[in-house]
Structure formats: C-alpha cells, structure tokens
Amino acid sequence: MAAEIQGVTLRGVEALPVEVEAEITTGMFAFSVVGLPDAAVRESRERVRAALRELDVSIYGRIAVNLAPADLPKEGSLLDLPIAVALAREKKYVSLCAPAIFMGELALDGRVRSVRGAVPAAMLARSLRVPLFCPIGNSSEVALVEGVEAYGVPSLKDLLLHLRGEKLLSRVEKSMPPDGLGAVEPDFADVRGQAQAKRALEIAAAGHHNILLVGSPGSGKTMMARALQGILPPLSDDEFLETLLIRSAVGLPAPVDRRRPFRQLHHTASTVSICGGGSDIRPGEVSLAHRGVLFLDEFTEFRRDLIEALRQPLEDGFITVNRAAGSVTYPSRVLLVLAANPCACGWRGDPVEQCRCGSVELERYRRKFSGPMLDRVDLYVSVPRLTPQELLELGGTGGESSAIIRERVVRARAMQWERKRVTGAECNAELSERQLKNNVSLSTYARKYLSSMAERLRLSGRGLSRVLRVARTISDLAGSRSIEAASVAEALAYRDAGVLE
C-alpha cells in the first residue's frame, strides 16, 4: 500500500492531521473535494490545477479528493500542497515511499506561499515522527522547533523533484534566537524624571505585579508602559515556544529575539478580538500577550463587558474558547498594565491646566476604579506631568538604561525561582494568602512595623497581602533573603489610596 499523504488543519493552536486521498476516473471533467472543506479548501482545485499545468501535468476526467477524517471540518488554504502531491502521485508523476506532512498555499505559477500554523504543524510532525514540507517563508519559524525533520519548499516543482529524488531540498536547520535582547524602544534612559513610576515598573517587572499608572495626558504613561518591555527578563526556551505557537496560529511572523510580547488593547476592541474566537477559534489579544505585557490605555473608557470578559483569563491564566467547531484552551498569563487619567477631564492635580470636573463627576469617575481588574493590581502609581520649566530644571538626568534595570530584574526573578520549590509560585504576584503567611520571611522588626502601619492606615486583608507581595519583590531586588522594614515602608508607597486624591 502506498504511503499516506498528510496535510494539517488548525484548531486554535493545535494542528490536526488530515489524510489526503485523490482518485481520477474517466468521464466528463469534474473536480470535487469531500470531507467538510470550507470555501478556501474547495477553491484549492483552481490553484492546484493551474500549478500542476505549469509543470505540464494536465488533469482531465472525474477527480475526487477525499480529506479524512471525514467528520472534521477543514479550513484554510494550507491544504493546497498535499492535494497537489496526491494528484501528482495519481498521475504517476511521483511516488512516495514514506508518509509525510505537506502544508502550503499554491500560487497559479506553482510557487508556495507561506501560511499560518507552521509551528503547530511542526510540533505535530515531530510527534508523528514524519518529515514536514512547509513553505520556505515559514522555515524561520519551523527552525525554532527542536527535533523536527522539516524542509522549506519554494515551489511545487522543487517539491516534486525532491520527491522523485532528482534534486533534494535542504533540511531546515534548528536555530534558536540568541539569549540576549535587542534594543527595545523606548529605552528607560529616554524617560526624563518620573523616578517613582520607573521604580514601580521595575518592581512590576521583577515580581510580575500588575500595575496601574494614573496621570494627566502627556505625562508619559504610555511611553513608560512601552518601555516596560525592555526591562522584562528574556523568554526562556519553553516560554519562547509557547508564545511562538500562539503567534503562528494567527499568522504573525516569528519574533527576532527573546523579548516578551507587548500587546495594547484599545477600548473599542471586540470581546472576540480580546478573548479569542471566530469560526476558526483564533487566540485573542489576551493570549497573544501570554508571558508578556497586556496594556490597557485609558482603562476607565473600557466597556463593562470587556472588563468582565477579561476577568476569567486573568484570574486563571488560561482561557477556554467554546465554539460550534469545538473548544480550545489558550494560555493567558499576562502582566497587566493599566493607565488612566486622574479625573474625567484629565487635569486634576496638574500644575498648569485647571480641572473642570464637578464633585459628582469626580465621584462617578472614582467609582470606575474598582471591580475585578483593580482587585488584581498590586502597584498604584501617580505619574506627574512636568511643566516645561521643571523639565529644564531636571536637565539631562535620564537615569539608568533598560539593560541595567533588566539585570536587576533577572536577578530578582532568579531568587523567586529558587523559592519555587517551597512556595510553588513562579513569581511573587502569584503568592497565595497562605504562602504569604508562612513563607515570606518577614523580619521581626518589619512585622511589628507592618502591623502598626496596617492599624494606622486601616489596611484591609487584601491591602495587607498586596503590601507583603510587593515588599517581597523589593527585597528580592535588593538581594535580601528576609523582608526588612525598609522594604515594607517602600511597599506602602504603592498602595491604592492616594493616586486619586
């Protein structure tokens, strides 16, 4: 029996194998594709016929292409290549001695166009122990997957020559991106002043704490949130593949280095674009930001239903998307960065502009600063807008570059990893109440100090946990095993009261 010709179809970030069979019988010309193809798959017959004709393989008679399993819906143009190979074999143009996975979209002249889903397909090929033939445009992504026999295919002709053994394609070499991180724009050294916000972002990066920035328009909230990408520790190999898989499923190119993803949500975005969905169950923004930063600018403008939709993935670290086509679970562990104006008009507390909000408006605005999102925020920071005069006074004191800050962050993360055996939490932000009580190593003096402060400030239970988590991270940044009173005092500066006063 002849070897199987396999294609793939995507369900979320998972590639499912599809066996492609073709049969040509005599009769009036007809070309039918069966096995629940979608419109893109059905149209492949025109592309396949044209591409084969380019190789002087003309097809006539009754043609039936079967995609098995028959009850699985197939989608996308990536089945063009296996169908073409199946027809070429039926015409005795090539023979196949071992099963292989083919994927790619054909151009009318026989070139193979790149498709989305190459990384999931490579992982499937690895687990099935078969070679993968993918478009040459996708070979850089596939190169990031370890232990797969993959070939980049420039055109149908090259593929068929390879299969006939006349001219072999070269195998895709595995290559991971270097450990370092390229320059991320903007750099923290470009941000003038704003020492408080910079420090808070450093703590957020070190302990994976969610953070809220409050400041007037033009104070630099957005710039600093973007700069956060540059001080986060580089992705590890496993994390890199996780993010790669999700990027590949929506057709984004492979990243050039190990920087963590940064995704900005707009408040007009739809729930589907944020959480994932659609007929092909694509991952949403919250999954694209997995292992990286999810930035919500003008957070108070977000509709209630968007916030509600974000709540579950943020809490659980994954999101399950259910559609008629099936259900898929995507990871969604993100560092949440929220930015907001201090009041509805934006100028409260500004030294130059006058705030025009009435007391009722202020109260209404203040009420937006509650609910599921803010419950998950550990750091609250005010970002003052500097007047031109103040900017001049500060002069060129840009401060440390992102690379220097990142080194400290990486060291602090390493300390958290060491503790993981005891606490079970990957980062300080994930420390549960019980672990906070038992494994936080608060020094005796710090404990006394914290309890006296908690009484004076009337901290709630949740507020106390926040202070402890942040204090743990501050101590990690300082390289200290126990939490000293100084760290607690600094952690108190990031509590929620005050940013809206």
Place this chain on the structure above:
Amino acid sequence: MNDLELCVWLNGYEGLSADLFRDIDAGLSEKDLLDALLEKKKITPHCSERLRTLCDQHWAEGEIDRADQAGIKLIPWFSEDYPARLRDIDEPPLVLYVKGQLPDLERSCSVVGTRRCTPYGFKVAELLGSALAQADYTVVSGGARGIDGAAHGGSLSGSGCTIAVLGTGVDVIWPPEHDELFANIAREGALVSEFPLGTSGRAWRFPRRNRIIAGVSKMLVVVESPMKGGAMITARKAMEMGRDVWAVPGRIDERVCEGSNRLILDGASPLVNVSDFVEHISGTLGQLELFSPVPLSGDEQKVLDCLASQGDLTLDQISARTGLSPVQLMRITAELQVRTQIYSTGGGRWRAAPR
C-alpha cells in the same frame, strides 16, 4: 396637642419657623391657631389648608412614632434642650431632629467650605477639625463632600465630638459615599436636621440649613469658598448674627478661594496658623501640644524642610534638591504621609502639612 406635637405638626409645612410663636398664643386649639396665623398673615391660605390636612391625618403623631422607632430624638422649640444660641437667630427651627447625642454647644466651632475643594483646603479642614477636637471643641459642619467631610473626619480622628447639620432628613444619607462617616458622627456626636424624616436633598434646602450652622456656634471658619457658594451664605448670616468669622487665606489665582479671601477683606479674621487659632479661641495659650514634635531621622527632616520651603514637588524634584535616591524617597514619603506630615496634592506631587 402637646408642645412637641404642635411643633412637629407646624414643621410639616416646609419654610415655617418658630417666629410664628412670637406674638401668637401657643395654647390655642389647632383650628383657632391656624385662623389666628392666617389673620396675621403669618401663613398663606395654601399653607393653612395643608396643615389642616396633616392635622386630620394625625401626621405629627405618626412622625413622632417613626422617630422614636429609629432612635431619633426630637427637640421642639419649647424644650429646655433647645440650643440657647439658636433662639436668637432669625427663623429659628421649630424642631430639631437629632440622631446621636447633642453635646454642650458652648464650646463649638463651625467649619464650612466648598464641596470642590483643593487638596490643600481638604488638608487644612482636616487639621482644623482634629486640632479643635484636641482642644475639646465640637466641630459643626454640613456633612457635605469636600471641606465639610474633611472637618468632620478630622474631628473624629482627634477623637472629638462633631455635629453635622443636614439639608435632608436625618435618616437620609447624602452624599451616598458618606454613609460610614455619618455612622461615626452619629456615634461620636450628632446628625441634626430640621427637616422631617425622609426629606430628600434639594438645592434650596441646603442654604436654608446654613442659618443653623451659622447660628449654633460662637464662631465660624470658612476654609475655601468660591464667590457664589453655600459657605458664603453661611458666612454672611454668621456676620449678621454677630458671630466671629474667620477665613483661611487662599491663593489669589484660584477661583475656589476667591470668596474666602474676599471675606478677609470684608472684615473676617484671617486664620494664618491652625495652632495659634485654636489656642486663641480656647484660651489655652501654650497649654496644648497640638503638634508634638515627632522624632525624625536626618533624611526625613531634609525632605520635610525641602517641602516646607516649596510645595507641589514631584519625587524627582525632591531627589534633585535633597540628593536622596528615589528609592529612599519612596520610603520616606510613604512614612511621612502616614504620620500626616506631608500630603499628596494629586498627580504625584507632595506638600508639607500646614502647622
């Protein structure tokens, strides 16, 4: 009908006051009383109709029952508990609804101001409230947002006694975010109103209650008020009643201080120092330790001095002027803020608390 019922009944028509009794015999029967009032043009025919209906419905008895059940005390015009100072004012209230314990009002000071105050005004009102509380003075205010709330809060934090004179029924919480504050006021002092239970907040009721705030204390402090503000009405009434009026000087470029600054020009005493003011009115010169010096570390003192010489500084500016690192400053500002020696004016800027 006894005295209490009579007062509650007449108070059922909004806008009437104890001035009615100035030349009318309160001992008349209800019908005769209404006729007499009507004849002397003290009330309108519509008012007389309305009161007659209330009388037929036995509304006053029901209201007294409701107040009893809610633990609200009623102090009618004829009662001995009626605040003496209120008897002299124009249009004294017929009856006072009191939730909590009405303290001795001999030692009391009213503090009023705008609802839309600056962080500075808020801080001053808070400080004033707590300083007055420590001098054993009762703070009277209106329970509104902004200055009023800060004055009440300051008094409570100094474990003093405070009275909120409301423009709604005493059982109505307005503004809604003050529910906890009102509960504390009712426990440590009293919520007072002349309006029947369940009366909702309407724009015209708040200026009306201002005469009580002005009348009940010997002195009034206006912290921050724009030219057209409720606090200005209170101040004008207090001046007419011959009360001591003080005003906290504000910046001349801020609209919210325009009215209070103008009061100083019109003869109000400027309040330039909280402890001097409190010592002056309480006659405890040098006896009170309002702001006992807290031992400060060298760095803390540096930051405090830096902010005392110029306010509204960001952390970067403090860092540039004191030479302390931002990380140190985060810690020091947090600590000084907890000890209420500095406060945030919003947008990440700091000021030293006034003394």
